[in-house]
Amino acid sequence: MAxxxxxxxxxxxxELYREVLRAAGHEVIEARNGLEGIELLKTGPALVxxxxxMPAANGLEFRERLxxxxxxxxxxxxxxxxxxxxxxxxxxxxxxxxxxPVDIRVLAxxxxxxxxxxxxxxxxxxxxxxxxxxxxxxxxxxSEGP
Numbered sequence: 001m002a003x004x005x006x007x008x009x010x011x012x013x014x015e016l017y018r019e020v021l022r023a024a025g026h027e028v029i030e031a032r033n034g035l036e037g038i039e040l041l042k043t044g045p046a047l048v049x050x051x052x053x054m055p056a057a058n059g060l061e062f063r064e065r066l067x068x069x070x071x072x073x074x075x076x077x078x079x080x081x082x083x084x085x086x087x088x089x090x091x092x093x094x095x096x097x098x099x100x101p102v103d104i105r106v107l108a109x110x111x112x113x114x115x116x117x118x119x120x121x122x123x124x125x126x127x128x129x130x131x132x133x134x135x136x137x138x139x140x141x142x143s144e145g146p
Contacts, residue, residue, distance in 0.1 A: 001024070002115045046115060049111075082101075
């Protein structure tokens, strides 16, 4: 369905998230820290699951670099952390926040919702590009309907 990037230093947590995402049909790529995560952005993930407390570039550093990139700054980020407060995580690093231990059903539903919204947005943008309107609002490519 979609590619998800997990940026998490705890192996057990990565394995849990990987299992949940793969069971939902998503491709998973994994990074053990923020620096590896930045490198893996080149693979084109549709969203990021991000821990905050990690060595070699923590979650905030990862998000700062993400925001500095025109290509990736609008990429949805789910912060999953036991250390960060929701307010801090959302203000500083996340579109979404889940606290540890994470409810895997909530995680699966959140990822599914993000992917559906992203796919819908891309399909809508694609249809707009393929069917340009003229200045008077008519669409020269639209066939005459009833």
